[in-house]
Amino acid sequence: DAGITQSPRYKITETGRQVTLMCHQTWSHSYMFWYRQDLGHGLRLIYYSAAADITDKGEVPDGYVVSRSKTENFPLTLESATRSQTSVYFCASSEPYRGSYEQYFGPGTRLTVT
Amino acid sequence: KQEVTQIPAALSVPEGENLVLNCSFTDSAIYNLQWFRQDPGKGLTSLLLIQSSQREQTSGRLNASLDKSSGRSTLYIAASQPGDSATYLCAVRDYNQGGKLIFGQGTELSVKP
Numbered sequence: 001d002a003g004i005t006q007s008p009r010y011k012i013t014e015t016g017r018q019v020t021l022m023c024h025q026t027w028s029h030s031y032m033f034w035y036r037q038d039l040g041h042g043l044r045l046i047y048y049s050a051a052a053d054i055t056d057k058g059e060v061p062d063g064y065v066v067s068r069s070k071t072e073n074f075p076l077t078l079e080s081a082t083r084s085q086t087s088v089y090f091c092a093s094s095e096p097y098r099g100s101y102e103q104y105f106g107p108g109t110r111l112t113v114t
Numbered sequence: 115k116q117e118v119t120q121i122p123a124a125l126s127v128p129e130g131e132n133l134v135l136n137c138s139f140t141d142s143a144i145y146n147l148q149w150f151r152q153d154p155g156k157g158l159t160s161l162l163l164i165q166s167s168q169r170e171q172t173s174g175r176l177n178a179s180l181d182k183s184s185g186r187s188t189l190y191i192a193a194s195q196p197g198d199s200a201t202y203l204c205a206v207r208d209y210n211q212g213g214k215l216i217f218g219q220g221t222e223l224s225v226k227p
Contacts, residue, residue, distance in 0.1 A: 033215075043203070043217040058214065090157055100146060100165065101207060103215060105158040 003027075006091050006106040014114055019078045021109050023091030031094045032074040033103065034058075034066065036087040043090070049074055081113045116141045116208045120218035127194055128226050135189040135221045137204035142182045145207040148215070149178050149189050152201045161202075162189070194225045 004025040013019050023032065034046040035058075045058030047066040055066050063085060065077045078085055091106040117140045127133050137147070146165045150158040162171045162178040164187070170179040177190040191198055201222045205215040 042219045043205075045214055048214070092158075100163055101213065102148065102160055102163045103205075104160060105150075107157040108155075 004091060004093055004104055004106040006089075006109050008109060009107065010110050012112045012114060013081050015081060015083060017081050019081050019111065021076045021078075021089055021091075021111070023074045023076070023106060025072055025074075025091075025093045025104075025106075027093060027095065027104075028071055029093035029095040029104075030071070031096075031101065032068065033092040033094075034064070034074070034076045035090045035092065036060065036085075037090060037108075038087050046076065046089075078111075081111075083113050085111065086113045087111060116144075116206060116211060116216045118204060118206055118216050118218040120202075120204060120221050122221060123219065124222040124224070126224040126226060129194060129196060131194050131225075133191050133194055133223075135191070135202050135204075135223070137187040137189070137218055139185045139187075139206050139216075141208065141210065142185055143209035144182065145209055145213060147178075147180055147187050148205050148207070149176075149187075150203045150205065152203060152220070154200075158203065191223075194223075196225050196227050199223055199225050 007022045033048040035043045037043050044060050049055045049068045089109045092103045094101045094103045119138045148163045149161045164171045164180040175192040180187045201220040203220040205217040
């Protein structure tokens with residue numbers, strides 16, 4: 001089915017482990033984003049990408065690494081997971097159709113770091 | 115720095131009632147404003163997007179308005195149904211922050227049968 005998918009949907013990992021969250025979109029949108037959603041903080045931007053091989057930091061990038069070698073994929077890596085990175089992670093994509101940049105979100109990955 | 119506020123944080127109404135959700139933002143330098151719906155444990159679904167040059171957008175029973183000069187937007191839901199129960203988020207695409215989306219904390223809506 002076309003759209004934006006995330007995997008895994010649920011993940012439990014231990015402190016200090018490396019974890020990669022995957023995001024794939026079938027629309028060929030140029031922009032892709034990673035957000036985390038936490039109670040009391042709402043949605044916060046971690047990283048975004050304007051095109052393949054172009055990435056930039058958002059509001060809370062520390063402890064995360066991204067890459068974008070292909071337009072359709074935008075993986076997010078936690079290099080050494082910490083308990084404070086327990087959260088729900090959302091990937092989104094957008095395209096400047098008529099200047100709107102309307103964002104479309106994936107279903108999310110619930111990550112627990114023990 | 116742009117701040118987006120949604121009041122109330124939670125709202126409970128009986129089925130069939132018309133209701134208004136509020137969103138305010140501190141800086142009028144925006145490209146557009148987007149309303150989303152989020153069901154528990156799910157991702158965000160885009161409902162309506164209003165460009166900064168527009169005053170309102172409509173989709174079915176939903177009508178969103180934008181008053182950029184006063185920093186306010188409303189989402190009007192007509193003839194509410196239990197299936198409308200969800201959290202509604204607004205987000206502005208901020209001109210001064212490279213076009214990033216700045217989100218409000220959301221309004222949790224419960225429509226009672």
